[in-house]
Amino acid sequence: xxxxxxxxxxxxxAPATVGAGRAFAWMLVVTGAAGLLAAxxxxxxxxxxxxxxxxxxxxxxxxxxxxxxxxxxxxxxVFGFPNPMLGLVTYAIVxxxxxxxxxxxGFRRWFWLGLNAGALFGVGFCAWLTYQSLxxxxxxxxxxxxxxVATIVMFWYVTSHNVRRGLLPAPAGxxxxxxxxxxxxPALHIGVIGMLVLTRWWDFWVS
Numbered sequence: 001x002x003x004x005x006x007x008x009x010x011x012x013x014a015p016a017t018v019g020a021g022r023a024f025a026w027m028l029v030v031t032g033a034a035g036l037l038a039a040x041x042x043x044x045x046x047x048x049x050x051x052x053x054x055x056x057x058x059x060x061x062x063x064x065x066x067x068x069x070x071x072x073x074x075x076x077x078v079f080g081f082p083n084p085m086l087g088l089v090t091y092a093i094v095x096x097x098x099x100x101x102x103x104x105x106g107f108r109r110w111f112w113l114g115l116n117a118g119a120l121f122g123v124g125f126c127a128w129l130t131y132q133s134l135x136x137x138x139x140x141x142x143x144x145x146x147x148x149v150a151t152i153v154m155f156w157y158v159t160s161h162n163v164r165r166g167l168l169p170a171p172a173g174x175x176x177x178x179x180x181x182x183x184x185x186p187a188l189h190i191g192v193i194g195m196l197v198l199t200r201w202w203d204f205w206v207s
Contacts (some may be wrong), residue, residue: 001095017106027157031150038147041085046071046082056207059142064201075132076199083129087147090118103121112158119193126151130193134200135172147188156186172191 045057049071059067070076076083097115128150133140160182162168164175198205 017108018112018167019104019106020101020161022102024157024161025098025101028097028154030096031154032098034092034150035091035147035154036095037086038143038150039084039091042067042084042141042143043069043082043088046076046084064140065142066139066203067141067143070133070137070141070144073132073137075129075137090122091147091150109167110163112149112165116158116162116168117119119151119158122151123155130196136198140197148193152189156189157182160185178186 006054045055045059045067048055049057049068055068057067057071057153060069079086129144130148133144159168163170163178170178
């Protein structure tokens with residue numbers, strides 16, 4: 001009986017739709033809202049900068065933390081329009097997905113994989129922007145940093161969700177790791193960026 005039951009379970013089709021817990025849903029709402037806030041503030045400052053080239057954004061605090069330097073760079077419009085305009089759309093979608101999950105919605109596997117792909121693109125784009133800020137532009141934007149952190153957290157938790165729910169194929173050991181230690185990955189990821197920022201301008205921070 002036990003073996004038959006186990007066989008029946010293994011042969012059972014995967015659910016048509018997959019939902020998520022409230023903690024995960026709130027994670028999407030909070031990280032999406034943080035990214036949306038950053039994109040909104042940067043967009044407003046960019047518009048002011050276009051109107052008045054002498055405008056200094058409020059987050060331009062010193063030669064290193066200089067949002068204006070970042071906004072004036074070519075990397076700030078890599079797709080032919082200001083980068084935060086992309087964030088206004090994508091982060092708003094993430095917030096909407098989070099609220100839909102809080103309302104009890106479930107999504108098909110292709111949707112979850114699409115969300116994972118979008119988060120992967122986002123975290124990859126943030127990695128490129130991090131490199132550009134540190135080693136090409138030589139300045140940091142605090143609002144950009146907020147968007148980076150939000151995207152990193154979002155990516156790792158969406159990936160964890162998909163692995164744990166069997167939407168992404170993974171060995172049992174990896175699923176078990178994600179069950180217990182998902183938080184380690186975004187913490188390490190953000191920590192590495194923090195160390196890069198610290199060492200890049202070490203003389204400035206300690207002077």
